[in-house]
Amino acid sequence: MTKIVIVGGVAGGASAAARARRLSEEAEIIILERGNFVSFANCGLPYHIGGEIQERSKLLLQTPDSFLARFNVDVRVMNEVTHIDKTAKTVTVKRLTDGSEYTENYDFLLLSPGAAPVVPPIPGLDNPLTHTLRNIPDMDKIIQTIQMNKPEHATVVGGGFIGLEMAEAFHRLGIPTTLLEMADQVMTPTDREMAGFAHAEIRHKGIDLRLKTALSAAEFIPNMTVASEDAGQSDQHQHLEGKLNLTLSSGDLLTTDILIMAIGVRPETRLVTEAGLETGPLGGIQVNPSMQTSDPSIYAVGDAIEDADFVTGQPTLVPLAGPANRQGRMAADNMLGRNETYQGTQGTAICKIFDLAIASTGKNEKQLRRDGTVYEKVFVHTASHAGYYPGAEIVSFKLLFDPQSGQIFGAQAAGKDGIDKRIDVIAVAQRAGMTVAQLQHLELTYAPPYGSAKDVINQAAFVATNIMKGDATPIHFDEIDHLSDNQLLLDVRNPGELENVGYIEGAVNIPVDELRQRMHELPKDKEIIIYCQVGLRGNVAYRQLVNHGYKARNLIGGYRTYCFAKA
Amino acid sequence: MTKIVIVGGVAGGASAAARARRLSEEAEIIILERGNFVSFANCGLPYHIGGEIQERSKLLLQTPDSFLARFNVDVRVMNEVTHIDKTAKTVTVKRLTDGSEYTENYDFLLLSPGAAPVVPPIPGLDNPLTHTLRNIPDMDKIIQTIQMNKPEHATVVGGGFIGLEMAEAFHRLGIPTTLLEMADQVMTPTDREMAGFAHAEIRHKGIDLRLKTALSAAEFIPNMTVASEDAGQSDQHQHLEGKLNLTLSSGDLLTTDILIMAIGVRPETRLVTEAGLETGPLGGIQVNPSMQTSDPSIYAVGDAIEDADFVTGQPTLVPLAGPANRQGRMAADNMLGRNETYQGTQGTAICKIFDLAIASTGKNEKQLRRDGTVYEKVFVHTASHAGYYPGAEIVSFKLLFDPQSGQIFGAQAAGKDGIDKRIDVIAVAQRAGMTVAQLQHLELTYAPPYGSAKDVINQAAFVATNIMKGDATPIHFDEIDHLSDNQLLLDVRNPGELENVGYIEGAVNIPVDELRQRMHELPKDKEIIIYCQVGLRGNVAYRQLVNHGYKARNLIGGYRTYCFAKA
Incomplete structure (x- = not known):
């Protein structure tokens, strides 16, 4: 009979316990949780404070009793593991109710201690407010x-x-x-x-x-x-x-x-350090792809461990619920004789900020730059569904990729509708190893209330592929304020837009629909830096100019990206 | 100078014209459209009739004037092509305003005639209502x-x-x-x-x-x-x-x-048949992956052509806007010397039905059965986002796959929230060649307002993988009404649910949380057919029973799938 002791009864620990029981009726499964609650909805806490989730009880997904009834798991809350003896395969447990201690042996130990909020040593923080x-x-x-x-x-x-x-x-x-x-x-x-x-x-x-x-x-x-x-x-x-x-x-x-x-969290590793288990360079518990620590009888999952970054393979700390839950399930599989391996973490994340959603997956530009990776980026701002159907909102989307191979490095999106969907699409494509060229062919759901015949993702892929094939020469928002005398800034929007939305100082205005007639007004010895609102008309103008022998570049993401970069 | 003549000025034709111009300023581009409108929002027509889209003008995305100004395309509405002479490379055009005819020559002809509503020969249909x-x-x-x-x-x-x-x-x-x-x-x-x-x-x-x-x-x-x-x-x-x-x-x-x-549409092929171009077995225009017809100077795209099915490679008719638009763009590429190939059509589709969305991608079960394909299926019914956060709706999701290789055949979903997203995820995964086992690892956006730590897709993948690994033995909704005397139907929901939601006649009720204590009430010589509301508790009960030596199967998708199959 296998005896599994789990330290920490929230996301990863609870998932592991349930999965372990489904695999084996005989296993003895104990959850030791120093808090008073197991399997609570930690992601829901701010929403209960704000009143969006009105009933506190909704956050309590499982209780020790419900865990016992359904999964025959012995859940002991207010029981803190204070010491691991990996040679004896025992843990020392302190009952927080009365301070008494006892020893529990294990065949497999699963650590799911989570991460604790970092509180910096700022004077005066120790107060009741x-x-x-x-x-x-x-x-x-x-x-x-x-x-x-x-x-x-x-x-x-x-x-x-x-x-x-x-x-x-x-x-x-x-x-x-x-x-x-x-x-x-x-x-x-x-x-x-x-x-x-x-x-x-x-x-x-x-x-x-x-x-x-x-x-x-x-x-x-x-x-x-x-x-x-x-x-x-x-x-x-x-x-x-x-x-x-x-x-x-x-x-x-x-x-x-x-x-x-709320400046961040740090893996809880006191127990493992003391026990002599290895931690990684970022201070998290080190595990192999089977979720095993440096002691083969001890597994670890969740916010306390260092994951392998999906893109770079390097260690990363990703304190998110999704990976924790899947890792817990997988650790249970492996403790009970299966052979499952974790496939790396992309860090796919989303946050609701009032009416806005902002989300990302994979690597961001800061990380790519830090790693010295050669990358290119595109921005598109496109309606979340057909513009003629009510309720469409702008999806502002950034795609980072390898300009040689087309490998997807990461993506980010912000807007009031359809943000989760677009980042999910990229999260899947990236995990599947698709290139930006392949994203052109994606066949996504389309009806006017839900999407567009050419979705945001298709459009971003078109722009990226144009750049890769040399059909577009990009300039980015952060270069616009540093143009030289050999460059001329051309705004191809309609005069009304310049008035209503604003414009970049020093730009010449020729609306795209007048460009063929007025092209002669532009100098051939300067590089024409074209921009429009989001980059689409800019591309039409760019193609006209280069096909007429001009040197030109188009501001990817247009005036909208330029503006919000300063917000 | 390349001269491109395009027959039909809506989705595929309009996309091709715009792309062709972006690639070449010199090309002469003519759109011949027998109707009075080009590039209108045909998917929006019912919504204007119903009043959701209030302004008719919103449906008119482009006009001949706007096409000329932006893309220098000569758009001739009310000009119907009546004849193609592929040897002379000319088309005969009839001006519908006065009945006069003229001839237009071409280097490349692009056919984007669309599909016409089928009206069956029912007596009495020719009337003004x-x-x-x-x-x-x-x-x-x-x-x-x-x-x-x-x-x-x-x-x-x-x-x-x-x-x-x-x-x-x-x-x-x-x-x-x-x-x-x-x-x-x-x-x-x-x-x-x-x-x-x-x-x-x-x-x-x-x-x-x-x-x-x-x-x-x-x-x-x-x-x-x-x-x-x-x-x-x-x-x-x-x-x-x-x-x-x-x-x-x-x-x-x-x-x-x-x-x-509104019983369906049929490709418009009168012109091509008359011209001796090949049509496929389903009556659509036959094209190669470059969108070329049997005449290399003539391309065809959109509702009138036979696409290659992404899964089977067989010809299929998919009258949808997404493929039409992308094919148009691709045809323009190829007419102007690029070498783009169409990657097949999954038929990803979605329809809003009042408050419900229903969507699908890839093959459905009817088609798989017809083709004699060996397949398995799973159903899950899971909240569109964390159940404890307001506004969660049930996503009812069906996944079809190869039980040996795990290849994804197709998926379907219905519900009031997040349907487009889930089908998009599968559309991407299928196109990327992912297996259901890989879907377990997908890392999708999660925060309580948007998803769950284990998303619908992860859960469906867990169920599918359990079946593939022999960890679950499924029974499906259509077998439940035909159980034999050697099978016993076990409802593991709570008695209150049976009362409120209904139950299947003849079922024994033991709530899952009492099963360990009451297991002895069940016969070991019969196969226990377990069901719960959606299949999740059924799986917990299934694992208990088989781990105690019972023969059992679990109703995939539970009572909910069973009920709606009869709706």
């Missing part, structure tokens, strides 16, 4: 602070998933919110110019977004009003109340009523 | 009939895309509607049990859907009221008014005020 958000008790404390203190201002530090979701939650509750981000962009899986769409949306909703701004110090100013026990106020109530004076890296001061620290 | 819907004038006539006659009842014959969209259009206008379909299902690209979701939705909205019912005869009963010219009524008005008495194959009679014939 400062929170992180990882689990149900964290969520409960934040809700309690909101309900008791009725904050009039909230501050969120960090523009990642949790930071963005928490800023939106406060906004939904009617609490004016400041979002601080040390980098020059939120949502770092995307590149700066794509994050611009998020910045515009966040500011449009009234969030006080401050980029390149860190928190330097916090000071807790308790509210001096003495709690009135007659009025039913408790001591605890009194202690919670107060304000925070924040000092920012900009030198600005900010007074706030609640502070969320 | 009977319509087909292919183009703008057809749409205008239908709208005119509705506006002038104010029909109190409409009948649509044919449950394909146009028939379904027209039934919805009439419903939106408040006109009680009967939908007749000769087959036992609408939306034939899907299989019968998936079409059940459409049937339920159509009937739920109050459409009088009659399956296995054909139209046998129609009789036009003109309204005898004499038009009052004093009241501004015209002669034409008088002629339009009246009723239709329909005789159905069921023997039933039906009186209706407007009749739409």
Whole structure:
């Protein structure tokens, strides 16, 4: 009889337990969870705080009782593993209810400890108004602070998933919110110019977004009003109340009523380090493709491990639910004699930011540049479905690829509709090893309410393939502000658009539909830098000019990409 | 200078003209279109009739003037090609405005004539209340009939895309509607049990859907009221008014005020047959992967041609906008010296049916059975996004695959959210040659508003792979009504569900969470046929039983598939 002990009962651990039981009725399966909850919906926490998910109970997907009834798994909450003895194949477990300890032996140990919020050593953070958000008790404390203190201002530090979701939650509750981000962009899986769409949306909703701004110090100013026990106020109530004076890296001061620290997470590896299991260069638990650690009886999955990056094969930390769940299932397979191998992580991710979705898969440009990879990129901005059918929204899409082989490196998208779909298409194509040339042939669902006869993805592939074949010579948004005297900027939109939407200083305006007649106005000894709103008419103009012997380049993604890169 | 003459100015023809011009400024490009419109949104016609697309002008994507200005293409509407002389490389063109004729020579001829609605030889159809819907004038006539006659009842014959969209259009206008379909299902690209979701939705909205019912005869009963010219009524008005008495194959009679014939389309091949170009076994124009007909100077694209089926390589007729557009672009490439090859058609399609979307890609089960292909299938019914986040809808998904190799044959989906996305994922995976085992590893966008940590697709892949590995023994919905005495039907849902949702007659009920305790109640000498609501708990029960030495099978897709197969 195989005995499997699982440390951590959320995504990866819970998946492993359920799968292990389906494979074997005889196995003894124990989940040791130091928290009070197993298998809760950690991705849903911010939405319950904001009130979108109204019932707290919806976040509790399984209980120890339900796990026992369905899967005959012995779930022990408030049981913390404090030590692993890999030679004896035992773990030391501390009952958090009474502090007593016991030893549990195992045939296989599965570590699914997750990752903990990083709280930097900023002075003054240890106060009752400062929170992180990882689990149900964290969520409960934040809700309690909101309900008791009725904050009039909230501050969120960090523009990642949790930071963005928490800023939106406060906004939904009617609490004016400041979002601080040390980098020059939120949502770092995307590149700066794509994050611009998020910045515009966040500011449009009234969030006080401050980029390149860190928190330097916090000071807790308790509210001096003495709690009135007659009025039913408790001591605890009194202690919670107060304000925070924040000092920012900009030198600005900010007074706030609640502070969320959401700058990122770090793998929980204390146990494994102590046990002498190997960790990787990024500080996560090292595993092989079977999810096995350096001790063959010990497996590890989820946010605590280093995955292999799908594109580069290099170690990467990807604290996301999808990989964790699939890894858990796979670890169970392998502990019970199967031979499943993990196929690498693309890091496919999406975040809802008010009405906007922003998503990515594969490598971004920052990473490619850092790795010294030769790449090309295209941007398209195309309707989420047929423009003539109501409700179409612009999908702003970026595709990164190898200009020689056409290999897909990654993609990013932002918009109000159909973002998940487009990134999913690329996530599949990339995993399947398709090239951008093959993306031209994709045959995606089309009816006016759902897509276009030439979908966003087909169009991006056409542009990419044009570049690869030399049918298009691109120029990118970040080069436009640095043109030389040998270049002439040509805006081929209609004059009305320049007036309504804006234009780039110094551009000559000849609408594309007048270009054949007015081409002679353009110099042949200069390189014509063409732009339009999104790049499509620019390409038509480009083809006319080069077919008439001009030197030209077309701004990929057009004025729209240029503008949002600055947002 | 290359001279390209294009016959037909909608999807394929218009795409070809624009692409040809981008490749060459010198080419002479002429579009000959016998209708009054080019490049109109034919997929949008039903939505304008129903009022969802309010402005007719939105359907007119390009005009001859706009084509000339942007692409320097000579667009001649109301010019019908009546004859092709492939030896002389000329076409005879008739000006429909005055009946005069002229000859136009070409270097390359591109045929994009489309497909015409099939109107069967049913007696009495030639009357002013009977319509087909292919183009703008057809749409205008239908709208005119509705506006002038104010029909109190409409009948649509044919449950394909146009028939379904027209039934919805009439419903939106408040006109009680009967939908007749000769087959036992609408939306034939899907299989019968998936079409059940459409049937339920159509009937739920109050459409009088009659399956296995054909139209046998129609009789036009003109309204005898004499038009009052004093009241501004015209002669034409008088002629339009009246009723239709329909005789159905069921023997039933039906009186209706407007009749739409939408049973399908047939390639327009009169020109090519006459010119001696080859047609294929299905009656479409035969082309090679370069889109070339049997005459190397003549190309053909779109609804009129026979495509190569992506899965089987066999000829197929796929009258859809996506392939037409891409083929047009490709034909232009090849006429101008490129070497692009068409990669086959999967027939990816989607239809909005009121609040439901139903979609498919690749082969369906009917086709696989007809071809004698060995296949297996799975059904899953899973939330479109995390169930705990508001707005999740059930995605009902069917995957067809080779049980030996795992090759993806096709997929179908129905539901109110995320249907296009799931079929797109499979369309990409199938085109890339992925197996169902590889689908397990897909890393799709996940955040609670958009998906699940284990997406519908991952789950379907898990079920399929379980079957392939022998970890699951499936039984399908169509076998449940024919169980033998050696089989015992076991419902593992909770008693409340049986009461609320219904159950299959003769089933024993043991909830999955009680199964371990009550397993002894089940006979070991019979095969236990397990079912639950969607198949997931059934699998848990199945694994328990077989791991305890029982013979068992699990109903794939559960009670939900079983029920909707009868809808």
